Amino acid sequence: MQISGAQLVIKLLERQGIEQIAGLPGGAALPLYDALPGSNIKHVLTRHEQGAGFIAEGMARVTGQAAVCFASSGPGATNLVTAIADAHLDSIPVVAITGQVPSSMLGTDAFQEIDTFGLMVPITKHNWLVRSAEELLEVIPAAFRIATSGRPGPVAIDIPKDVQNQIIEIDEFPEPGKAMPKPQPTLADIEQMKAMIKDAQRPMLMVGAGIIQSGSSEQVVALAEKLGIPAVSTFLGLSIFPHGHPLHMGMLGMHGSKGSNIALEECDLLIGAGVRFDDRATGKISEFCPQAKVLHIDIDRSELGKLKTPTLAINADVGPCIKSLLDSCEPNPRTEWVERIKWLNEHHGIMVPSEDNLFNPYGLLKQVASIAGDNTTVQTDVGQHQMWTAQVYPFVRPRQWSSSGGLGTMGYGLPAAIGAALAQPEYMAICISGDGSIMMNIQELDTAVEHNLNVKVIVLNNAHLGLVRQQQALFYKENFSQINNKRTADFALVAQGMGASGFDLGKADDPQAMLTEALSTPGPVLINVPISEEEMVFPMVPPGAANKDLIEER
Amino acid sequence: MSQLNSRAVLELTVNNHPGVMSHVCGMFARRAFNVEGILCLPMQDKQRSKIWLLVDDDQRLEQITQQTLKLEDVLAVEQYGAEHPVFDRLNAFVE
Numbered sequence: 001m002q003i004s005g006a007q008l009v010i011k012l013l014e015r016q017g018i019e020q021i022a023g024l025p026g027g028a029a030l031p032l033y034d035a036l037p038g039s040n041i042k043h044v045l046t047r048h049e050q051g052a053g054f055i056a057e058g059m060a061r062v063t064g065q066a067a068v069c070f071a072s073s074g075p076g077a078t079n080l081v082t083a084i085a086d087a088h089l090d091s092i093p094v095v096a097i098t099g100q101v102p103s104s105m106l107g108t109d110a111f112q113e114i115d116t117f118g119l120m121v122p123i124t125k126h127n128w129l130v131r132s133a134e135e136l137l138e139v140i141p142a143a144f145r146i147a148t149s150g151r152p153g154p155v156a157i158d159i160p161k162d163v164q165n166q167i168i169e170i171d172e173f174p175e176p177g178k179a180m181p182k183p184q185p186t187l188a189d190i191e192q193m194k195a196m197i198k199d200a201q202r203p204m205l206m207v208g209a210g211i212i213q214s215g216s217s218e219q220v221v222a223l224a225e226k227l228g229i230p231a232v233s234t235f236l237g238l239s240i241f242p243h244g245h246p247l248h249m250g251m252l253g254m255h256g257s258k259g260s261n262i263a264l265e266e267c268d269l270l271i272g273a274g275v276r277f278d279d280r281a282t283g284k285i286s287e288f289c290p291q292a293k294v295l296h297i298d299i300d301r302s303e304l305g306k307l308k309t310p311t312l313a314i315n316a317d318v319g320p321c322i323k324s325l326l327d328s329c330e331p332n333p334r335t336e337w338v339e340r341i342k343w344l345n346e347h348h349g350i351m352v353p354s355e356d357n358l359f360n361p362y363g364l365l366k367q368v369a370s371i372a373g374d375n376t377t378v379q380t381d382v383g384q385h386q387m388w389t390a391q392v393y394p395f396v397r398p399r400q401w402s403s404s405g406g407l408g409t410m411g412y413g414l415p416a417a418i419g420a421a422l423a424q425p426e427y428m429a430i431c432i433s434g435d436g437s438i439m440m441n442i443q444e445l446d447t448a449v450e451h452n453l454n455v456k457v458i459v460l461n462n463a464h465l466g467l468v469r470q471q472q473a474l475f476y477k478e479n480f481s482q483i484n485n486k487r488t489a490d491f492a493l494v495a496q497g498m499g500a501s502g503f504d505l506g507k508a509d510d511p512q513a514m515l516t517e518a519l520s521t522p523g524p525v526l527i528n529v530p531i532s533e534e535e536m537v538f539p540m541v542p543p544g545a546a547n548k549d550l551i552e553e554r
Numbered sequence: 555m556s557q558l559n560s561r562a563v564l565e566l567t568v569n570n571h572p573g574v575m576s577h578v579c580g581m582f583a584r585r586a587f588n589v590e591g592i593l594c595l596p597m598q599d600k601q602r603s604k605i606w607l608l609v610d611d612d613q614r615l616e617q618i619t620q621q622t623l624k625l626e627d628v629l630a631v632e633q634y635g636a637e638h639p640v641f642d643r644l645n646a647f648v649e
Contacts, residue, residue, distance in 0.1 A: 121573075128573070
C-alpha cells in the first residue's frame with residue numbers, strides 16, 4: 001500500500017493504542033495534522049505547547065502508559081522542552097513528536113528552524129531526527145519500546161516536513177513497540193536480601209516511584225506488615241502506603257516529619273526500593289542514615305552507587321524482589337522498633353493545627369479531601385501548596401498523586417490535571433495550586449472548558465511566591481526581594497472569563513458551604529482561597545544541611 | 555607521559571548513524587565527566603562505529619561507564635588501562 005510519512009505516524013500511533021494526543025499545529029507539522037481527521041485519535045488542542053507536554057505527562061502519570069504530544073518546529077518545539085525535561089527528571093513515558101523544516105533547508109536558519117534534535121538530547125532517554133519515511137517504521141515502535149522499558153522516560157521524534165509528505169510503498173505495518181522484559185533478581189540476590197533483613201534490628205523501607213512503576217505497592221505494604229519494617233516515602237513514592245498506615249512515616253527529607261528523620265538516624269538497615277537518593281530526600285548525603293547498612297534495589301543500574309554507596313546493590317525490577325521476600329521471609333513483628341515508630345509518629349508527625357479552619361493550608365487540604373472523597377486524582381503545582389499537600393493529603397491508592405518532583409516545574413499542575421481528567425474521566429482531577437504557579441499555565445483552563453473536563457483547581461492565594469518568601473525569611477534575614485504579588489488577578493473572575501466556574505472563598509459568607517458547592521459543580525472549576533503569607537512549610541531542612549538539623553518552627 | 559597512570563581508555567561500540575556522537579558527547583558534558591581525548595571511526599561493516607575515549611581513572615569511572623551503557627546507540631563498553639596504544643600513537647599528530 002502507498003502511504004505518506006504523516007499518515008504512517010498516525011497509523012502507527014493508533015496501533016500503539018494511543019487514543020488521545022495533546023498538541024498545537026504549525027507550519028512544519030501541517031502534514032501530520034492533515035493526516036489526523038478521520039483517525040480514531042482524539043486530538044486535544046492546547047493554548048500553549050507546554051500545556052500539551054504536561055497533558056501528556058498527566059495522562060502517563062495516572063495511567064502508567066506512554067502518552068503522546070505534538071508540536072510544530074521552532075517555538076513549538078522549544079515550548080515543549082520544559083515539559084519533556086520534567087518527564088525526564090521524573091521518569092515519565094512521554095513521546096514527543098515535532099515537525100521540522102524540510103530536510104533540504106536544515107541548517108540554513110530557515111523560518112521556525114531550531115536544532116530540536118540538539119535541544120532534546122539532554123532531556124530524553126533517546127531521540128531522533130528522522131531522515132526518511134521508511135525510518136518511521138522502526139522509529140515509532142522503538143520510541144514506545146524505549147519510553148516504557150526499564151526505567152521509563154521521555155523520547156522525542158523530530159520529523160522534517162518533506163519526510164511527513166514522502167509517499168512510500170509498504171507491505172504491512174510493523175508490530176507495535178512494547179516494553180522489554182525487566183531485569184529479575186537472582187536466587188542469590190533474594191537470599192542475600194533475606195539474610196540482611198533478618199539480621200536487622202531496626203530496618204526502614206524508603207519507597208519510591210519504582211514501586212509504583214512496578215505495580216507492587218500492595219506487596220510492599222504487606223511486606224512491611226509481615227516483617228515489622230516501617231517506611232518513609234520519597235516525594236514521588238507518596239500514595240504507595242495508604243494515608244494513616246501505622247508503619248508509614250510519610251515523606252522523608254526537606255519537608256518530612258521530624259519523626260521520619262529521627263527514625264532514619266536510628267535505623268540499622270535502610271532498604272531503598274525504587275529510589276534514587278535525591279538530595280531533597282537525603283539532605284547532606286554523608287550524614288544520611290549514619291548507622292545503617294544500605295540495601296538498594298533499582299531497575300536502573302547507574303543509580304546503584306551513584307550517590308549512596310550500598311552495602312548490597314540489587315539491579316532488578318523492585319516488584320519481583322518484594323514479592324519473593326514477601327513469600328519467603330518468616331514473619332517478624334519487631335515489636336520494640338514498631339512501637340518506637342508509632343511513638344515518633346504520634347509525637348513528631350506533621351502537626352495539623354486546625355482541620356476546621358479553611359484558611360489554614362492544612363485545614364483547607366483536609367476539607368477538600370473530605371468533600372471530594374477518594375475518587376480523585378491529585379495534581380499540584382510547585383511551591384508551599386505542593387509541600388503541604390505532600391505532607392498531609394490522605395492518598396488511598398498508587399497513581400492518585402501526580403506532581404513535578406525532580407524538575408520542580410511551576411505550571412505543571414493544571415495541564416497535568418487536564419491530562420488526568422482526559423485519561424480517567426471517572427475521577428475528579430484536583431489541581432492544588434498557588435497564585436504564582438497557576439499563572440504559568442492558566443491559559444489551559446480554556447482547554448478544560450472546551451472539553452468540559454472534571455477539573456477542580458484550588459488556588460492557595462497568599463499573594464506571594466511563598467516558598468521563595470519562606471527561604472528569604474529563614475535564610476536571607478527577611479530581605480524580601482521580588483516575592484510580592486499583591487495585585488494578584490481576580491482568579492475566580494479569570495476562570496469565569498474563560499467559561500469555567502469561579503469561586504472566591506474570601507468573599508463567601510459561608511466558606512464551607514461555598515467549598516462544598518464548588519467541588520460539586522460539574523465541569524472545570526477554580527476556587528480561590530486567600531491564605532496568610534506568614535504561613536510556612538515546617539519542618540524544613542536548610543538546603544545543603546543534614547536532615548537531622550531541620551528547623552521545626554519559626 | 556606520567557599522568558597517564560591516572561587515565562583509562564573506554565572503547566565504545568556504537569551504531570553508526572547521525573546523532574550518535576551528540577548523544578555520547580552530550581552525556582559526558584552534562585554529567586561533567588572529563589574527556590581528555592576522543593576518536594571515532596566507522597567499523598568495516600559501516601553499520602557500527604568505534605569510539606575511544608581517554609578519561610580520568612577515578613572513583614567516577616564506574617558511574618561514567620554505567621551512564622554510557624544507558625545510551626540507546628551504545629552497544630558495548632570496554633575499559634582499558636592507560637597503556638592502551640590508541641591515544642599514544644595519535645599523540646604524534648598533536649606533538
